[in-house]
Amino acid sequence: MEIPVIDFSKIEGENRGEAMALLHEACKNFGFFMIENHGIDEDLMEKVKHLVNLHYEENMQGEFFDSETAKSLANNEYISGKDWETTFFVWHRPNSNINELTLSKDLSKTMDAYIDELIKLAEKLSELMCENLGIQRNSIMEGFAGGSGPSVGTKVAIYPECPRPELIRGLREHTDAGGIILLLQDDKVPGLEFFKDGKWVKIPPSINNRLFVNTGDQLEILSNGTYKSALHRVLAMKDGSRLSIATFYNPAGDAIISPSPQLLLPNHFRFQDYLDLYTKTKFQEKGLRFESMKSMANGH
Numbered sequence: 589m590e591i592p593v594i595d596f597s598k599i600e601g602e603n604r605g606e607a608m609a610l611l612h613e614a615c616k617n618f619g620f621f622m623i624e625n626h627g628i629d630e631d632l633m634e635k636v637k638h639l640v641n642l643h644y645e646e647n648m649q650g651e652f653f654d655s656e657t658a659k660s661l662a663n664n665e666y667i668s669g670k671d672w673e674t675t676f677f678v679w680h681r682p683n684s685n686i687n688e689l690t691l692s693k694d695l696s697k698t699m700d701a702y703i704d705e706l707i708k709l710a711e712k713l714s715e716l717m718c719e720n721l722g723i724q725r726n727s728i729m730e731g732f733a734g735g736s737g738p739s740v741g742t743k744v745a746i747y748p749e750c751p752r753p754e755l756i757r758g759l760r761e762h763t764d765a766g767g768i769i770l771l772l773q774d775d776k777v778p779g780l781e782f783f784k785d786g787k788w789v790k791i792p793p794s795i796n797n798r799l800f801v802n803t804g805d806q807l808e809i810l811s812n813g814t815y816k817s818a819l820h821r822v823l824a825m826k827d828g829s830r831l832s833i834a835t836f837y838n839p840a841g842d843a844i845i846s847p848s849p850q851l852l853l854p855n856h857f858r859f860q861d862y863l864d865l866y867t868k869t870k871f872q873e874k875g876l877r878f879e880s881m882k883s884m885a886n887g888h
């Protein structure tokens with residue numbers, strides 16, 4: 589299956605309509621896509637990956653292979669309740685915890701710079717999604733804001749080389765709880781899979797620093813089901829460790845989530861009232877009738 593690839597350089601050009609249509613199709617029928625020419629400094633992306641891999645080798649690798657998860661492979665039985673991964677989580681917004689983690693100053697500084705650029709891309713994506721949905725461009729940002737603005741955090745994960753990948757998942761099947769997820773992933777080792785049309789679709793490693801994007805549960809709710817959150821998993825791999833840096837652009841904890849009112853059909857009206865309006869507007873666009881009925885049902 590060919591995974592949608594959005595060329596972000598076309599968003600502001602003469603081929604904007606084509607790029608926007610592809611973005612809408614990807615969000616509606618896939619729940620995942622790749623972005624190229626996104627404008628994020630590629631040297632910065634390479635530095636983030638290099639420093640994370642270095643941190644893993646120096647601080648995480650030995651501890652992981654001494655863990656109960658790693659040792660449990662010796663039982664020669666499938667392990668259903670654990671994942672073959674080692675991780676740390678960085679909060680960025682509304683408050684950062686990066687100085688509380690045992691990261692090098694270079695990694696902390698580089699991660700902060702990368703996330704500053706990534707948040708701008710997430711906000712731009714949210715505006716484009718709103719435009720495609722036909723709702724106000726800031727609807728997602730406002731819907732996610734709560735009292736302190738959208739929540740942004742990054743799960744940094746390494747899926748170590750696994751001697752018995754048939755006995756454990758790298759990460760078990762799930763959908764993401766939040767909004768827009770932007771993944772900077774390994775450029776060599778595969779393992780990520782998304783479920784589409786009854787089949788698991790293998791997501792290849794990211795070439796040329798493409799970003800992989802998927803939509804979470806809250807975006808499906810806000811879009812009234814138009815956009816989908818897709819089931820996905822990570823397979824443990826025998827040849828090589830896989831890097832995953834997933835940044836979540838999510839609602840604030842106190843954000844009240846509901847479908848955008850502009851996407852809801854009219855409800856709680858008498859059918860006779862609709863018929864009365866219909867007889868006057870039968871040969872007009874039905875969408876205008878729906879908007880009129882929404883206003884009537886709300887007492888306007």
